[in-house]
Amino acid sequence: MAPTKKAGVLGATGSVGQKFILLLSEHPEFELYKLGASSRSAGKAYKDAVKWRQTATIPELAQNLVVVDCKSSEFADCDVVFSGLDADVAGDIEKEFSENGLVVISNAKNYRRVPDVPLVVPLVNTSHLDVISRRIKAANEQNLPKSKRGYIICNSNCSTAGLVVPLGALMEKFGPISTVTVTTMQAISGGGFSPGVPGFDILDNVIPFISGEEEKLEWETKKILGNVGDDDTFVPLSDMKVSAQCNRVAVTDGHLECVSMAFASDKKPSLEQVKQALRDFRSEVQVLNCASAPKQAIHVLEENDRPQPRLDRDRDSGYAVSVGRIREDPVLDFKFVVLSHNTVIGAAGSGILIAETLLGRGLL
Amino acid sequence: MAPTKKAGVLGATGSVGQKFILLLSEHPEFELYKLGASSRSAGKAYKDAVKWRQTATIPELAQNLVVVDCKSSEFADCDVVFSGLDADVAGDIEKEFSENGLVVISNAKNYRRVPDVPLVVPLVNTSHLDVISRRIKAANEQNLPKSKRGYIICNSNCSTAGLVVPLGALMEKFGPISTVTVTTMQAISGGGFSPGVPGFDILDNVIPFISGEEEKLEWETKKILGNVGDDDTFVPLSDMKVSAQCNRVAVTDGHLECVSMAFASDKKPSLEQVKQALRDFRSEVQVLNCASAPKQAIHVLEENDRPQPRLDRDRDSGYAVSVGRIREDPVLDFKFVVLSHNTVIGAAGSGILIAETLLGRGLL
Amino acid sequence: MAPTKKAGVLGATGSVGQKFILLLSEHPEFELYKLGASSRSAGKAYKDAVKWRQTATIPELAQNLVVVDCKSSEFADCDVVFSGLDADVAGDIEKEFSENGLVVISNAKNYRRVPDVPLVVPLVNTSHLDVISRRIKAANEQNLPKSKRGYIICNSNCSTAGLVVPLGALMEKFGPISTVTVTTMQAISGGGFSPGVPGFDILDNVIPFISGEEEKLEWETKKILGNVGDDDTFVPLSDMKVSAQCNRVAVTDGHLECVSMAFASDKKPSLEQVKQALRDFRSEVQVLNCASAPKQAIHVLEENDRPQPRLDRDRDSGYAVSVGRIREDPVLDFKFVVLSHNTVIGAAGSGILIAETLLGRGLL
């Protein structure tokens, strides 16, 4: 089956861009069609422009693609554009793309808090894409030209993506969650490549701080698990309390998070019910049979020392999350450990799954 | 000043034993006098019996000390005996020692939960040693022979030692604490040497489980911060809720812990008051001017990315704890990060400080 | 295509055994048929007997295989038996197997130096298997019963496997090599799992010693690159000088080796000829189209900072070796860096390729 949809990648030489290219290079539906990067790289063959840091080699079809500038005119033929741009440039570029009719799925933080921009973790809240469905329907009714049909969808911060999957599964089954405390141990690949976390800082060490991370984790969780208002804007949960402590540890890939949580209702599920709800959880990407959807959204591990980043991050190719050590909590209701692959379900892979959902819904 | 008190070390070839030897080898008051280990080592010069793993070389005066069996008769001349024995042998040996009149300060877990055995983190609850003072006074009054004057004092688990110092300081100033949640990131030296944590398990990884650790951390905290009953037994706090999640990370030394806590009282101190209370905290070991007492018991760090294990674990030679990132918590009252050197204040050094306190009080 | 040959694995719960199971679980020709381990494990389902440490999950078809004792009677139906046994038990067990008619391909060191046992690195010296071909032909002529047709083939030590591939390629093209010096930086997975290299020993450290490793590397190289004598015994090269220095570094998988070498002949190839010879090198496993044969036996990398263990160890699924930094040497003729995946081409994968060669030659 040859891919039928043309995909562009912005920030193609960066760490997230490289991951987009890997994931797209063998994708059954999306064709790696355009690569955009800074003017320093534009005009070069991709293999000459990039400092490639992935364990897989550069996909052959990417090697000689000529990198272009991040201008919408260069990407006019694309059905979807994946943005791995850094926040300092993503704002202007993504705006210019969406205002010129392009569908942008962004890993950058810039538009995540905009009330009418969906912030989507595809295993959890693809229901937020209903807003896009309605917008497209309206555009069809109004016969809007392509140039008026651009929009931005954001995926979440990497540490948020892991947290909200089990929380979303539990809310779906047992109703509102009142309280969440989470301490993260995050991989250095989340810090980017150029230069990212200095080796001298992280070897034989833990850094108990990641700039802006706790705020993102606390806020994004409330929007993702929140509701859609009457005017199709997103309404973060106001009565859920979330407290995050974020740490960087000497791990290449995979964010591990120790979570405690309490339900709003006094009627608590049992420990076994909690486990079963996580095991049973099924997301729209699975229902739609999306190409990259994990077979199992949440792997519930029963061994007492799992999940571990090195052993479990690649379950379902990094598109699933793993939850272990589920137990009752002396302070809140339950506590557990969740692991997610920060550059797959926590970043580029999340963008791919969002696009696959749009495609599965017939919106691309 | 030549040392005046004779000290023995049990489990002298193990990881805690090695640390005891290092700390005692230059001690102004304790003379490294007897080394006990398993029968496999007994009879050998220490340097031939030990697989030394410290960054400092074997102290000269220990090198040729002949290792003896762990029998009280071998240690009869000792004023104090430090036990670094593993739990599987510590129970019987320490019992035999104390029943034959020896003062045993133990790093093993075996007697920590015994109601009349003091469990002491010397920066926090040396007040629990009052029980010993009273016992000795009674023994004096009864003219008991030396053989009836043995006793055991336990130091805490390594992860507990870091946690209770700031908690103790805050309780002292602001009254009871109702709730504590703590997630630890613990160094591999805490897992011992033979073989300890396998390298293949910890490299590029986090292990979200340490056997028995969460129970110890949750329970010991309540005894250490608890009270002495009328019958001179220790009464753990019954109304403090503590929830721990313990992880092993790729760090050689230094346990980092992310803590959230709430006071029992509705009258909360301000953030600045909390910091000031930690800065001002002064423990009995400082008042007594103990030889190993830290100048500053709690280092309050204001940089947003501290404390870090590699950079801060050696403050005051590992006898102090460092607290940073103190801030208000959306769920409980305050959250912060605490770092302690797990083999100094968290193990052998704690034992030394306990002995120094006994000496300072005139009890040895 | 369903597998047609029954395969057994000895030492199935160990690190090499686990890798054999992973590699065989999806093999087109070999069926994972019998798992042998110590009597402690025998009788249990494999998933209950093993402490699984691979990043991939336990293959489904292995999970419920019942582990048996390592006796030839249990493996009588097997066409080939792969041994991942530790050296302390491999000697007796492999002997008993081969004396009872089984074909044993062993990762243990016990029989490597036996003059009539082939020591085979499958990218290099499958020609040594001619001895087996002749032996089988003779057995056929004599109509020997199956019980007389057992034999042992050894694969090499893990660090040897990487070294001999480029050396073999260069010898094939440019004639004898007189001198080799090699310094290795070896991954901890090479040290096994139970417990293997202690984490406290290897973190922030290098251990400049691996017991027996230098002797193996120096000696095995001469046998593998050596000749077959008239009596079908193997004759190690006597006039090649090899000097090895072996180090353990904090890497999970992948042995990196810095090599300098000189040709015996005064007529030296040019640098470009050396590179071309490595690029052009083609081994019998490729010619036979063995199922696991790498597409490219030697990847010649031109980037100045490659190969690197984490980025290059998985080329051709770990069945290829990577050579980089090829340059002239001020002391000998040329120097370069070679990387090999120590648990694939350096251990279990090597065994698999040997069996595939036997199969390709019609000897199984």
Added chain:
Amino acid sequence: MAPTKKAGVLGATGSVGQKFILLLSEHPEFELYKLGASSRSAGKAYKDAVKWRQTATIPELAQNLVVVDCKSSEFADCDVVFSGLDADVAGDIEKEFSENGLVVISNAKNYRRVPDVPLVVPLVNTSHLDVISRRIKAANEQNLPKSKRGYIICNSNCSTAGLVVPLGALMEKFGPISTVTVTTMQAISGGGFSPGVPGFDILDNVIPFISGEEEKLEWETKKILGNVGDDDTFVPLSDMKVSAQCNRVAVTDGHLECVSMAFASDKKPSLEQVKQALRDFRSEVQVLNCASAPKQAIHVLEENDRPQPRLDRDRDSGYAVSVGRIREDPVLDFKFVVLSHNTVIGAAGSGILIAETLLGRGLL
């Protein structure tokens, strides 16, 4: 004893500069007097200008020193100036300093190859400072003003410093060395701090390349072990062959090097003589009783797995080197492993010892 000589530090905020400050802050003879850095830092208190990365805290007396520009006029009162400048700025600044009468001891590579600039590893070739002695004597005779008395002395590259100590000791005892091959495993602190080696590059990895390092190691060794010509210029050894392969490993501090070497003479010492020569080696800094001189210049370790970076790098506070695994070499004469602390004897500490030698000789 109060320090009597005023010392300046150039590049005070960088990694080498920080180490100079640590070493000088408690120095008995040198007073930390002036700190120079880039104009971005000039005018600020040192504690506000620096991103401090040492495990010891910022020395109190440095904290509030106001950083100045790197102009000789600012340092006019200094008796000696230590330069930890990066190579891209060191050339101009050190020239301006020396041309204005200042004594500059530089860690930068810029002037190391200048024929009349001494390149000194203080445990090995302080005899090269005789050139400075003669120059000062001549200046005295000519009554030259201070402004004409400036000069530069370079310390070596970090990996060179470890190698030449045992080589120098062996040459001193047994005469010329004909051949040296060395493979290094170098710590990341050698790559500097801002940002230095990226964590994502070095974790679970080895990088078999350090830009310019092999050339430095091969060339500097010949100058340091070389002679002084009639015109007081330095004459590198022309008939010693040195081949280096340099690797970066996941170690914080301490360069480990695997060395093979051959003597020029056919009359070889025995293995025991080699060991004894290394043990007996005594350098001028020891004879002069320099404040930082190691008690033992070369620690000869007999354990088969030593030296190790984490366990042995701090011997004699990092001013000594450790040599282990000394054995005969099948290719050259002898092989061994040498460890040196790359930021002490391999960088800042080397500069301090050079200054102490000048002081001990009465030249400052």
